[in-house]
Amino acid sequence: MKKIWNSKDLCALADHSEEELRVILDTATAFKGVGERNLKKVPALRGKTMVNLFVEPSTRTRISFELAAMRLSADVVNINASASSLEKGETLLDTARNLEALRVDLIVIRHKSAGSARFLADRLKASVINAGDGAHEHPTQGLLDAFTIREKLGTLEGVRVSIVGDILFSRVARSNIEILTKLGAKVTLVGPPTLVPKTFESLGVRVAHNIDEVIGESDVINLLRIQHERQKTEYFPGLGEYTARFGLTRKRAEQLKPECLIMHPGPMNRGVEIDSQVADGRSSVILDQVTNGLAVRMAVLYLCSGGAPFAPITAS
Amino acid sequence: MSESLHIQGGRVIDPANGIDEIRDLFVLDGRLVDKKSPGATLIDASGKVVTPGLIDIHVHFREPGQSHKETIESGSRAAAMGGFTTVVCMPNTNPVADSPATIAWIQEKAEKTACVNVFCTGAITRGIAGEEMAPIGALAAAGVVALTDDGHCVQNHGVMRRAVEYAKQFGLPIMDHCQEATLSADGVMNEGEWSTRLGLPGWPALAEDLIVARNILLAEETGHPIHCQHISSARSVRLLREARKRGVPITAEACPHHISLTDEGLKNFDTNFKVNPPLRTQADIDEIIKGIADGTITILASDHAPHAPYEKEVELDKAPFGMLGLETELAVFLEILLHQRKACTLPQVIAMLTVNPARLLGLDRGTLSLGAIADITILDPDLAWKYDKNDSPSLSRNTPFHGFSLRGRAVQTIVDGKTVWNLENGFSD
Numbered sequence: 235m236k237k238i239w240n241s242k243d244l245c246a247l248a249d250h251s252e253e254e255l256r257v258i259l260d261t262a263t264a265f266k267g268v269g270e271r272n273l274k275k276v277p278a279l280r281g282k283t284m285v286n287l288f289v290e291p292s293t294r295t296r297i298s299f300e301l302a303a304m305r306l307s308a309d310v311v312n313i314n315a316s317a318s319s320l321e322k323g324e325t326l327l328d329t330a331r332n333l334e335a336l337r338v339d340l341i342v343i344r345h346k347s348a349g350s351a352r353f354l355a356d357r358l359k360a361s362v363i364n365a366g367d368g369a370h371e372h373p374t375q376g377l378l379d380a381f382t383i384r385e386k387l388g389t390l391e392g393v394r395v396s397i398v399g400d401i402l403f404s405r406v407a408r409s410n411i412e413i414l415t416k417l418g419a420k421v422t423l424v425g426p427p428t429l430v431p432k433t434f435e436s437l438g439v440r441v442a443h444n445i446d447e448v449i450g451e452s453d454v455i456n457l458l459r460i461q462h463e464r465q466k467t468e469y470f471p472g473l474g475e476y477t478a479r480f481g482l483t484r485k486r487a488e489q490l491k492p493e494c495l496i497m498h499p500g501p502m503n504r505g506v507e508i509d510s511q512v513a514d515g516r517s518s519v520i521l522d523q524v525t526n527g528l529a530v531r532m533a534v535l536y537l538c539s540g541g542a543p544f545a546p547i548t549a550s
Numbered sequence: 551m552s553e554s555l556h557i558q559g560g561r562v563i564d565p566a567n568g569i570d571e572i573r574d575l576f577v578l579d580g581r582l583v584d585k586k587s588p589g590a591t592l593i594d595a596s597g598k599v600v601t602p603g604l605i606d607i608h609v610h611f612r613e614p615g616q617s618h619k620e621t622i623e624s625g626s627r628a629a630a631m632g633g634f635t636t637v638v639c640m641p642n643t644n645p646v647a648d649s650p651a652t653i654a655w656i657q658e659k660a661e662k663t664a665c666v667n668v669f670c671t672g673a674i675t676r677g678i679a680g681e682e683m684a685p686i687g688a689l690a691a692a693g694v695v696a697l698t699d700d701g702h703c704v705q706n707h708g709v710m711r712r713a714v715e716y717a718k719q720f721g722l723p724i725m726d727h728c729q730e731a732t733l734s735a736d737g738v739m740n741e742g743e744w745s746t747r748l749g750l751p752g753w754p755a756l757a758e759d760l761i762v763a764r765n766i767l768l769a770e771e772t773g774h775p776i777h778c779q780h781i782s783s784a785r786s787v788r789l790l791r792e793a794r795k796r797g798v799p800i801t802a803e804a805c806p807h808h809i810s811l812t813d814e815g816l817k818n819f820d821t822n823f824k825v826n827p828p829l830r831t832q833a834d835i836d837e838i839i840k841g842i843a844d845g846t847i848t849i850l851a852s853d854h855a856p857h858a859p860y861e862k863e864v865e866l867d868k869a870p871f872g873m874l875g876l877e878t879e880l881a882v883f884l885e886i887l888l889h890q891r892k893a894c895t896l897p898q899v900i901a902m903l904t905v906n907p908a909r910l911l912g913l914d915r916g917t918l919s920l921g922a923i924a925d926i927t928i929l930d931p932d933l934a935w936k937y938d939k940n941d942s943p944s945l946s947r948n949t950p951f952h953g954f955s956l957r958g959r960a961v962q963t964i965v966d967g968k969t970v971w972n973l974e975n976g977f978s979d
Binding site for chain 1: 748749868
């Protein structure tokens with residue numbers, strides 16, 4: 235098989251072709267089996283060192299990357315911003331150069347500045363994997379969401395995906411838009427005009443401000459977390475009104491197609507963007523997303539380290 | 551000391567006097583005279599264009615206080631290399647140029663180190679904080695040519711109104727950096743498709759438009775001239791056009807980057823494209839060029855804003871706003887306005903870089919009248935060249951134009967009758 239993945243970095247899904255994104259998903263399919271085994275480890279990255287450089291708080295993504303690296307037999311170091319020299323005024327570039335001087339092979343970065351992963355990737359020989367840069371992208375989240383939809387529905391072609399919530403400040407939304415539109419899904423963004431401005435239409439998606447108009451037609455509904463910590467000014471009057479207008483309440487859930495997938499990138503605000511029972515219901519694939527995230531991250535670490543892609547596994 | 555020049559055979563363009571013809575110019579003791587002096591140095595300008603020394607009314611030379619970015623000396627050399635004989639410095643130095651002492655310091659430093667004429671602006675408010683009026687009378691007496699809080703915009707309309715009214719008694723024009731802060735908020739680039747794609751906080755054109763509208767109303771109300779700096783938005787141009795038709799004493803300037811680059815330039819998070827106000831869209835560029843062509847915008851300037859490499863070599867949202875401009879300014883204006891868009895004639899471009907800014911600020915420059923100070927630029931409007939930032943005399947390197955192929959540049963810069971730079975031999979000192 236021709237080698238399609240040639241990048242040492244994964245900074246943004248916008249940087250990659252449909253073909254490259256399919257290679258990651260196919261490789262992730264192969265790796266998913268590793269996690270189901272009794273011995274959950276392969277030697278693919280033995281002798282490689284990965285640093286989790288998390289300059290912004292995260293639990294699930296950091297642990298997911300850490301486990302992904304461990305299952306590939308890489309050595310892992312975690313750095314928390316509050317305990318790092320960044321707190322003492324060292325620049326991001328200097329911190330990263332120090333890591334490189336320690337011969338680290340992979341740097342997984344989460345940072346509040348959009349473009350920070352690209353900034354490092356352009357300046358370092360080490361592989362740089364974006365684990366979320368401001369409101370820009372969260373590529374592995376976009377990949378795992380696409381992976382989950384493809385796994386459950388068999389394809390992304392023509393699938394109607396509604397992404398609901400704080401789109402403006404969401405890196406998850408941007409990575410989802412990139413991969414879903416490239417792989418043929420029809421994406422609708424839903425939320426108040428302040429959080430879902432019309433400019434998003436230039437990204438090849440539909441914008442809607444009334445969830446009840448799109449709920450019945452959706453094959454997938456992806457509910458984004460309302461990010462309290464990002465609301466510096468008033469984008470909507472309050473959580474109560476948000477839930478009333480855009481929350482996936484039990485009543486609204488009844489309008490969904492029976493086979494519609496309910497997704498959430500976590501962490502959830504139960505009772506705000508999603509009803510608690512709905513979150514735990516039959517249609518929810520929220521925990522599948524978490525499981526798949528590990529496989530996707532193994533694939534990304536493996537490919538960015540120069541591993542040969544796995545052939546696609548055709549659905550029977 | 552008697553020095554004389556004979557500039558021979560050039561196409562002399564002197565918009566102040568409506569001149570555009572092949573003729574010779576003569577200089578004696580730093581002044582333009584009507585005949586050749588014995589022993590005059592011959593400068594062959596045939597095939598070239600001879601204009602009044604170019605004027606840039608919007609530069610940041612960073613002294614006092616930020617001499618790691620630029621000094622008056624290094625900045626003035628960049629000016630000379632770009633064909634500029636006169637610059638007007640913005641007051642956002644450290645300390646801010648809001649007192650006669652700081653103005654005197656800058657003037658003295660310029661006297662000792664600058665190879666071009668350096669004029670000062672004073673702040674409108676103390677510390678450019680937008681709250682208390684700066685000592686405007688004392689600044690006028692110290693010789694500032696205008697007042698501005700550039701880098702900031704006076705948000706309080708009451709403060710701005712009183713400052714305009716107060717400045718009027720000294721005949722000091724007000725220049726304003728138009729940015730409504732609650733709308734621009736923490737924006738780092740134009741709010742639009744690219745900020746949406748990149749997830750970067752947007753700085754909407756609306757924030758500029760609102761202050762341009764405010765300034766139009768204040769200029770109309772007070773009858774005192776207000777100059778809107780570095781216009782970036784299409785709607786601002788339309789507001790200005792309408793106001794100028796009604797005779798409101800409002801003027802505006804455009805910068806090279808706002809007619810040549812769009813916000814797409816930021817797609818790789820290159821901080822050299824981060825500037826305030828931000829690069830906007832092709833529609834904005836088109837309207838600004840239309841405004842330049844129809845006389846809505848009458849002044850061209852660079853907003854030369856040096857920053858040290860280590861300051862720009864950071865995450866995009868942490869990088870300071872601003873880019874170098876003086877060396878590429880004339881070339882970008884000629885490339886876009888003359889060669890690519892054919893929006894203006896060469897004399898029109900020269901007017902916007904000479905007599906128009908001189909008239910706004912009451913400078914005794916920008917003309918080739920007999921008896922005038924002999925600030926002269928010789929340029930070749932068609933010369934094709936490639937800009938290399940590493941050739942820059944600036945202390946900084948923050949330019950988005952590195953490697954650009956451009957047409958038109960200055961070939962000789964004469965200040966007070968003395969050649970300070972020419973393309974062949976570089977600087978004279």
